[in-house]
Every structure is written in structure tokens, then in C-alpha cells.
Amino acid sequence: MQDKVSSPVIVALDYDNAEAALAMAEKLDPALCRVKVGKELFTIAGPDVVRQLVSKGFEVFLDLKFHDIPNTVAAAVRAAAELGVWMVNVHASGGSRMMKAAGEALEPFGDQRPLLIGVTVLTSTAPEELAEAGVTRPLREQVQALAALAKASGLDGVVCSAQEAETLRAECGQDFALVTPGIRPEGSAADDQRRIVTPAQALEWGSTYLVIGRPITAAPDPVAALEKIIAELGS
Numbered sequence: 327m328q329d330k331v332s333s334p335v336i337v338a339l340d341y342d343n344a345e346a347a348l349a350m351a352e353k354l355d356p357a358l359c360r361v362k363v364g365k366e367l368f369t370i371a372g373p374d375v376v377r378q379l380v381s382k383g384f385e386v387f388l389d390l391k392f393h394d395i396p397n398t399v400a401a402a403v404r405a406a407a408e409l410g411v412w413m414v415n416v417h418a419s420g421g422s423r424m425m426k427a428a429g430e431a432l433e434p435f436g437d438q439r440p441l442l443i444g445v446t447v448l449t450s451t452a453p454e455e456l457a458e459a460g461v462t463r464p465l466r467e468q469v470q471a472l473a474a475l476a477k478a479s480g481l482d483g484v485v486c487s488a489q490e491a492e493t494l495r496a497e498c499g500q501d502f503a504l505v506t507p508g509i510r511p512e513g514s515a516a517d518d519q520r521r522i523v524t525p526a527q528a529l530e531w532g533s534t535y536l537v538i539g540r541p542i543t544a545a546p547d548p549v550a551a552l553e554k555i556i557a558e559l560g561s
């Protein structure tokens with residue numbers, strides 16, 4: 327599946343209406359990048375926008391970060407697979423029983439099943455913020471522990487910052503997908519992100535996929551911004 331698209335870039339279509347998201351998708355080439363539908367767009371536009379992107383030939387990452395009781399998450403992940411998405415995610419902190427239930431729900435889809443990915447610690451979280459939620463071990467250890475739990479629960483990979491990619495690549499092996507948001511080309515604003523890495527550095531450290539939103543979608547010329555990133559990656 328990975329070979330269908332020539333770059334590791336996933337463009338985050340974070341829009342408040344389907345028309346804007348589809349207009350951006352119209353400018354993008356599904357052979358060059360993938361697209362992500364997240365909570366804002368899905369809440370306003372629903373599954374139709376996902377179906378439209380799939381029918382335009384895009385591999386779609388449905389980023390709804392499910393975190394609920396195992397039965398509910400399994401059903402939600404199954405519904406995502408029925409939409410034909412390429413990747414779907416859950417919070418790894420939901421635990422092994424939840425993640426295993428999600429994996430089992432995808433088994434009937436065989437080769438057509440989406441990649442199932444666990445979110446470790448959000449890239450907007452700064453190390454000093456973890457304690458607020460009662461997590462007292464260092465952020466890097468928390469990411470490593472959740473990635474190990476996701477792998478042991480049968481997931482295909484994790485969402486993490488590229489700052490942790492080198493460690494996780496060594497610990498989780500070559501076949502474990504490392505999906506890294508918080509990507510910022512040199513000189514772009516960090517916005518609300520806290521653990522940021524440039525695109526080239528992220529790949530060097532072992533990221534499999536780079537999730538990029540505002541540096542592309544808020545650029546004066548989004549296609550030029552995407553092409554510049556892809557050229558810098560040499561992909």
C-alpha cells in the first residue's frame with residue numbers, strides 16, 4: 327500500500343467545511359501525498375467527505391483518535407474500515423484490551439483493512455505538561471511505554487513526535503509505522519505544537535509518515551509549499 331504514493335507526506339485537511347477541504351484536495355495529487363480528515367472536518371462534514379476523498383483516489387487517514395470502552399472503539403474502527411480509509415487511529419492510553427478489540431474488528435477486512443495506529447503523547451504536549459494529567463515519568467519514557475504497549479497489542483504503528491522516532495525505530499523495528507505530526511519546515515511558526523522537527527530531520531530520525539497541516543494549507547501557495555517539502559525530502 328505504501329508504494330502507491332511517492333512521498334511520506336500526509337496533508338492534514340483541517341477545515342470547517344467540506345467545500346474548502348475538497349477544493350484543497352482538488353489541487354493535490356493522490357500519487358504524491360495522502361490526506362488526513364480530523365475531528366473538525368469530520369464533525370462538520372461527516373463520512374461523505376471521507377467517501378469523496380477516497381473516490382478521488384486518495385489514501386485517507388481518518389484521525390478521530392478513538393478512546394472509549396473496547397466494544398465502542400471496535401465498532402468505530404469497523405465503521406472507519408467500511409468507509410475505505412487507509413489509516414485509522416486510537417489513543418494507546420486506552421489500553422491493551424481496547425487496542426486488541428480494535429485490531430480484531432479489522433480482521434474481516436483482510437488485505438483491505440486500514441492501518442491501525444496508536445497515539446502516544448500528542449505533539450502539542452510539552453514535557454512539563456504531562457504531570458498535570460498525573461503522568462510522572464519523563465515524556466520520552468511515556469512515549470516508549472505506550473509504543474511498546476501498542477506494538478504488543480498488535481497495532482501497525484504509533485503517532486509520536488519525530489523527536490522520539492529514532493528511539494522508537496530502534497525499539498519497535500523497521501516494520502512499525504511511525505506517524506509524526508508536529509512537522510515544521512525551517513522558519514515556520516510552531517503554532518500550538520511543542521515537539522517540532524523539520525521534514526528532512528524527521529525522515530532521518532526514522533519517521534515513516536509526516537503529517538503536515540498549516541505549513542501547507544495556510545501557505546500563500548499550498549501546492550508550492552508541498553512541492554518544496556517533497557523536493558527537500560528527495561522523494
Ligand SMILES: O=C(O)c1cc(=O)[nH]c(=O)n1[C@@H]1O[C@H](COP(=O)(O)O)[C@@H](O)[C@H]1O
Binds near residue numbers: 539
Ligand atoms: O493524530 C494526529 O494526526 C495528531 C497527533 C498529534 O500528536 N499531534 C498532531 O498535531 N496531530 C494532528 O496533526 C495535524 C497537525 O497539523 P499542523 O500543526 O497544522 O501541521 C493536526 O490535524 C493534528 O490534529
